[in-house]
Amino acid sequence: MKKQIFITMLLAVIAIAASAQMQDPVHFSVSQKKVAPDEIEVTFSGKIDAGWHVYSTALPADGPISATITTEKNEGAAPKGSLGHRGKEINQYDNMFGMNLRFFENSVTFYQRYKLTGKTYHVKGYLEYGSCNDEMCMPPTQVEFDFKGEGPADAPATEEKKELPAADTVAVADTTKADTAAVAPQATADTTGLWTPVIDELRAFDGAQSNTDHSWVYIFFMGFVGGLVALFTPCVWPIIPMTVSFFLKRAKDKKKGIRDAMTYGVSIIVIYLALGLAITAIFGASSLNALATNAVFNIFFFLLLVVFALSFFGWFELTLPSSWTNKVDNKASSTSGLLSIFLMAFTLTLVSFSCTGPIIGFLLVEVSTSGSITGPAIGMLGFAVALALPFTLFAMFPTWLKQAPKSGSWMNIIKVTLGFIELAFALKFFSVADLAYGWGLLDREVFLSLWIVIFGLLGLYLIGKLKFRSDGDDNRAMPVPCIVLGMLSLAFTVYMIPGLWGAPCKAVSAFAPPMNTQDFNLYNNEVHPRFKDYEQGMAAAKAEGKPVLIDFTGFGCVNCRKMEAAVWTDPQVADKLNNDFVLISLYVDDKQPLDHPIEIVENGKKRTLRTIGDKWSYLQRSKFGANAQPFYVIIDNEGKPLTGSYSYDEDISHYLEFMNKGLENYRK
Template identity: 25%
Template sequence: MGWSVAATRTGGGGRVRGVAPAQLVLLLLAVLWFCVAGSGGVAHAAEEENLLPPEQAFRFAARQLDDRSIEVHFDIADGYHLFRERFVFAAQPAGVKLGTPEFPPGQVKFDEALGKQMEIYHGGVTIRVPVAVVPADGEWLLTVTSQGCADKGICYPPMHSVYKVGGGLLGGLFDKHRSSRPMTSPVPPAMPILPSLGEGQIGPAVPSAAPRNDDGDRVAHVLAGHQLGRIATVFFGLGLLMTLTPGVLAMVPILSSIVVGEHVTRGRALVVSLAYVLGTAVADAGVGVAAGLLGERFSTGLLTPWALGAFTMLAVALALSMFGLYELGRLPPMTASSNRWSGGRIAVAAAAGVISALVVVRSVPVPLSGTLTDAEQTGDAIGSGGALFGMAIGMGAPLVLVGVATGYLVPRAGHWLMVTKRFLGFLLLGEALWAVSPLLPPWALMAAWAMLLLIASAFLGAFGSLGPEPRSLTRLGKGMGMVAALAGAILLVGLASGGRDLLQPLSHLRAGLMAPASTAGPALVRFERIRSVAELDARLVQAAAAGKPVLLDFYADWCVSCKEMERLTFSDPRVQARLADVVLLQADVTRNSADDRTLLKRFGLFGPPGIILYGADGRESPVRVIGFQSASLFLDSLAKAFGDDGKH
């Protein structure tokens, strides 16, 4: 038979004279900003402008050799290549079974972005696909999934091409697509080739550029444009919105303690404040660049108990400085630097900014997670570094005003600073508890929060006397202390009586009083655990054969949002009813084993939580749930993903 050809579309100390140092720091900030905003954007624009459309870079053709074999051919343009690992062959309808595809040898090269050896094809590739079982009428569809890249490092999303076997003159090629926009650097590795897909079922979908249903999508959408000026500007705005988070608020007393001193002038306070903010920005940009360069190796390290423990210790150390145990700017290394040269306090401020940033970055999960996920998937170190640099500048802009006010308008020392430092110290301790909570058993977490609330209530004066003529702020502090004491006491009562729910410590008592004679509780969502890609593929084929949609949940014991989904979303009766006829699979990646990392990599996930949805036809839905969603939002996501498939 002849070839059927069609294009495929893709799915001090000393006093400062004047403000010359301030002008110097401002100039440095401006240079860094414009370098970030303009360096990569022009390069990306030029690269994308010179790229061939995907239908020209990878010309697809297929022909039927005989009843038992199909030949698939890709004509690859010069300067482009296809990955062998990205090929997936699937057939439908039920009854068609494919054999093991026969690939020619390719060129093996080490992919820097993926950190592994990859087999690729240049010029062209012809693949023979054996057919073990064919339908009686001889008509069926062969779906070929592939992915290619330009040698310069720009990759296209996975491509899906369909060849109709049989049907006489009506036979031929059909095209499917998800996106035709190229991406910088390869997306995460796809699943291995499936030599046999079972009874004609469509195989699991390759990670695609399809939009996901989560707040991180807005972040990814901005990053996907590769216009770093826009990226930095948007993330500057996001940073401004993050200024009231506990981590950023904790910077206020840290910066104030550095600024306050002898011979403080307005210009001096401005210079020190700018140096502090610049230190935070450089540290945050470094995190983004590291994510882009290391890819999966960065994410796996960041999610380990060691990393969570290190962040907790850093947050506790900063909290202790808030309580006056030590002053960050007066530690021996920083004091030595300050005494050695006239600009030492500026260096101290910059170093303190770097240290503070390591805590603050952890407290802004949505833009951070979205940025790091995009960096890991695309290897765009410049884009992610510029994004976090812009976000840090945005968060630090109000701090500059605070620093100038501290050094010029506000008394160098006062009761206000002591109260503020203590308050933010407790916020930092709370943030440390939040970070380490995935590593603690429920009873230990409840006990820790109870102790923190009771100690905070004592500092707020809950157990002291108001005095004969108390001020309004004193009354307010005592009231807040009493509320904290009550909350801590409730946690202790719940813990002592057997409760293990931090948000509802007495819920078990209420349930015991209101329970009917039957002790059966509400129906729970039961997941079937899968441990590897092979197990997942097998269950997907079975579910598709039965005509059932699939929900794949990524879970870990240390994942706070996973537990929130379990307690607040999956327990909702409406959600349980909607999932009654859905195959529920769960990948527990707590151990972070090689199989766990492979599963995460397959879907381009940074880590849990993440929910992947498949329709009853076995196709992966473009709708994904990344992060916590309330029951109502989750039901909306299911409706978009399943349509009528989830309603049986």
């Protein structure tokens, strides 16, 4: 177990480092070939990483970044036609942009043909394209080309053209090294320090905030709560007093009876822990991490939880073959010592499956999609500890058995309540698949409508206005705790109703689809950046004594718009962005040309910054060591980070925690 924990921590550190590194999901190679005596074709062959896509050519102006080609020099040649493409083009409607978008996955080839008009030719320029996945987008990326050659023999002599004005040159050391300093393009002495790389400082913050112990404690706690709930089901609670009494009676002395009961509890822990370890071993770390966003698995989980919910409602009962239970029970009777106690614990596991199975299934679904490698094992450990605890405690203190509540109808109430909860959470997993495939079946208002119905019916059930067949003919009034919980469920139902018209409903924001999926939205609390220029915004922040929140974004960044619609519209988030920070939004795809092109040397290669977007993209890479959007970072008035970076995550509580941490460190 120690070895596994060490491996997990090592993988977590690697993941932290990887998250702070540059993304490079698309790889292009450039070549030229003669397709006719007087015609050449410049070809860009691209390989696209899994999960990413590259947008096609000639998309509408208000859409994402189209693939375009710019010819900077064409001596003895002239472009023939527009930029073309080869490959499987996908045409899909996008709710955020409200239009059909065309893009490529896995691979794509762009090509541009040139008509040769001179005896020699020289063509130079660059391809620019945009790429995204489900969580981030890359800035406009350029692939440069520069080809010379011989034209047709009978063509006139090539006329030389004047070179473009020389670009300002800024030599920049390799920004992948922590001890180098980037030089600000066109920066004055007063602002150069604002461009100094802070990659190591940012990674240190990200590493400090990635507390795997905290997530393990949370998963263990989830499992423990699940085990406590399982205790109060009709399949487990009645067995506790019988089992404890059996151990105490069969032992010659009380100490041995307590020892056997404790062994029984440990056996339960071993059995469930082994189940969790087996699931981790079978699926592996990468598979468990992939479940969080895999549409097929999320549909499977949705159906699984629906089946569990219907079982708890009493439609049918999930049971294992009785022959399994009989064989294990007979084996336990014919053996002695520790083996017999272990087999008795295994018998309990099989007998109680109809009640514990759905709870374990729900737990494993939640834990598996949390992205934790050891999640199933830790969750099952928590579940088993809670389940084994009463056997040990009642064996140590037998008089407590008399004070324990007797079995009764209250156990069925717990089962039915769990059925409603599992049904509600099943919709969360269907929502992930719906968003991944773009079906549009479970938009935010549809999701909220279903939750309103589910929790409304739960409230009616708990106050006694709704009955299930499993409740029998008992017409007695519901207990006071049930009525109180029913009132809370009905209040929660009323709380969600304004969400149908666009209210944020922060309590369900982590489960419901993003705000941008809602068709009818009367709520308008948009946040607009005060500055779209880095140096100007930093100067204002210093004058006002406020920290800076930099938003690296793009006009064609789908996920940036999702964050603005789902997170920035929250009243608490909007208030902090407007009043506690100076918000600077830097658009990495801003096509407005710089006054003078700037040549830089980055990672040993020369690049030319031609537009304002190029400049901000370079700032993000050189100073913060990242190149994907959305990307948020909080810095002080000297340009140093105050907390870790933040990427695409629509959890409002996480974003508030990110901002509060930055404010806290700034005030220190």
